[in-house]
Amino acid sequence: MAKKLMKGSEAIGEAAIQAGCKLFFGYPITPQNEIPEYMSHRLPQIGGTFVQAESEVAASNMIYGAAGSGERVFTSSSSPGISLMQEGISYIAGSELPVVLVNIMRAGPGLGGILPSQADYFQATKGGGHGDYRLLVLAPWSVQEAADLIQDAFDLADFYRNPVMILGDGLIGQMMEPVEFHPDRKPCKELKPKEWAATGCKGDRPTNIINSLFLDPAALERHNHKLQAKYEAMARDEIRCAEYGTEEPYDVLIVAYGTVARVCVTALEDLKEAGIRAAMVRPITLFPFPYAQVRAASEKAKAVLVVELSCGQMVEDVRLAVEGTRPVHFYGRQGGMLVTPEEVVDEIRRLLTVPQLEADHA
Amino acid sequence: MQNDVIMAGFGGQGVLLIGKMLAYAGMHAGKEVSWMPSYGPEMRGGTANCTVVISDRPVGSPVIQCPRAVLAMNLPSLDKFESALKPGGLLLVNTSLINREPKRSDVRVVKVPANDIANELKNPKGANMVALGAYLGATEAVPLEEMEKLIRETFASKPAVVESNIQALRRGYELGRAQSQGEDLP
């Protein structure tokens, strides 16, 4: 199929449709309105259904209902809306339903702003709503990768019976880039029929009940163990990350995800020209986090620099990965301000000054 | 080799459209491209702008703080982006609507009376095409033929529009090229 120039939001919508999703329930919020707009236009053309919900709370419960019937469904929102959806998301995780969620992050807290941010990393990767649960979180850095990951997200959601979140930022949603779809794409996991779905109780089969209520504490503990085993399986089988320049010797390892990693790639090129040795690991799955890969890459560096559009969230996972064996520094911008390659270069130059290195290793 | 440009003007002047066309033509010419609009309240009326990157390598940041080129279709756009331009960069000024001289002396200025030329061609909506042509003439970011091909495809159902827009594009191209000859590209 030929490449098309598409907005990230539209590519996400189209990718969902190509993944066989015919249902969208959502509520408008900037900067992701192009996703519901695209779905409202496209879904009726293919016999699907678009519902503009009365709120994000309602939308999250609508996708919960639709997923319970065994159909592929997705929704999208941006930070404040995702906060409102946490109720439904916790129920979806607790009831083990496959849904795909897209969070096009904007700057917070509160109403915040509408410009790009990565300040919802904690919310996305550490649970988000009440109870012990995790989303499988995928972070694209380009429009093409967003389209590819959306399709994988539906397969992963079905396979694990777990919500999968695509965590992007305003840049991913708004920018246009060439994108190519692969209609003959095969699912990335082997999928079974959804025999658990509530589709009408035929004959004598036991009723299918979609539920997260366990009043017996022992049963609820067993249910929690079952969920945890699933998250462990994800950590074993689903980690994705990309490495840049790690085959050469380097002094500084950058860790960045999403669009920030693109800025850092430009910085890596500038550093190379300046004779400074640096490399990068880019986590693509944020949960499960590539702890082992980050640890291994850090061992070849003198210091690690984490770059984020937040006040420092993923940096905590990087510190867990490195376990104090290397100094881990942080550089971030907030409020919708973006990191520039020049800033990353300057920060790395500073880290490599003698006083800083001495302080690091004191 | 990378070309990047911020194109800015009033909403309705068609800067987002020519930005997209530039990205499309770049993609067709086999380059890596990105197009990034300004978004939010500022895009509801008032000024609009977009950043286009055309590169031989995968595009790093689609947002450029200090672009290699600025196309200012109106005065507020010149006021906003002139200072951001990279030293040695290209400043395209729509002199039909901008009545002041650029303040920067360390950049290359190409003056394009885009609206006057468009009016002269009896294609008053084609000022953006004139400006796009001037950018191509001054940078060769994508070949002129590639853009003409794109115009033919985009407006295939309206042959009159195709011809008048190609005419506007060529006029701009010549102007951009004439003002850039003998100068090094940034």
Next chain:
Amino acid sequence: MLETVFCRTPALADVTTHYCPGCTHGVIHRLVAEVVDELGLRERTIGIAPVGCSVLAYNYFTTDFQEASHGRAPAVATGVKRARPDLIVFSYQGDGDLASIGMGEIVHCANRGEKITVIFVNNAIYGMTGGQMAPTTMPGQIATTCPLGRDVELAGYPIRVAELLSTLRTPAFIARASVHTPLYTVKAKEMIRRAFRHQADNRCFSLVEVLSTCPTNWGLPPAEATSWLEENMLPYYPLGIFKEPGGEDRAPSPLGEKR
């Protein structure tokens, strides 16, 4: 040879419920199950359970079920029905669930004309949490969060859900029934039957508000609770059909003209 003249209807599970003595949830469950069976809908019916006393409703029916979070049953039902329009979807909700935390969801669900059936059980109190004031608690009625009785100056008047939803322009079947005596119960079943019929015919949204007793939290023996409902709730919550598809026009009278 003995003839069976009365038995459990198949859509009702053969289990003991957790409901308090004198509570009318069991009666309402039975009416729903009978209607589902009589219309031959059991194998394609999905129930949506609420949060409240009927949170475990999925254990008492032999249809597939989905548990909703508090107040969101109409949103969950929307999701199921839109995903599988061939299914029959009903939500079963109490007054705190539907008329307080879930007011937004029920209004918009009805207004979109989702072709689902809502069984709204109004017993004028929060049951499961232990007798707090509900949006439908009567003026002067004592509850644990209005120990001196509902003060309409502070808490406003009870919300009449059937009347409220009847003002929506979108076609719907909206009725109120009661189950405090056998005769009223027979009428309630007919209302519920019509509601499911409208859904089965793919016609419109349907809701039956059913007045119910809560002897435990009202602090009354069951028989007295029945009388209390008749004396206090019936005058404020009149029974009948409030809206049927086709009866949408509610033109206001011009100023100064008598209706």
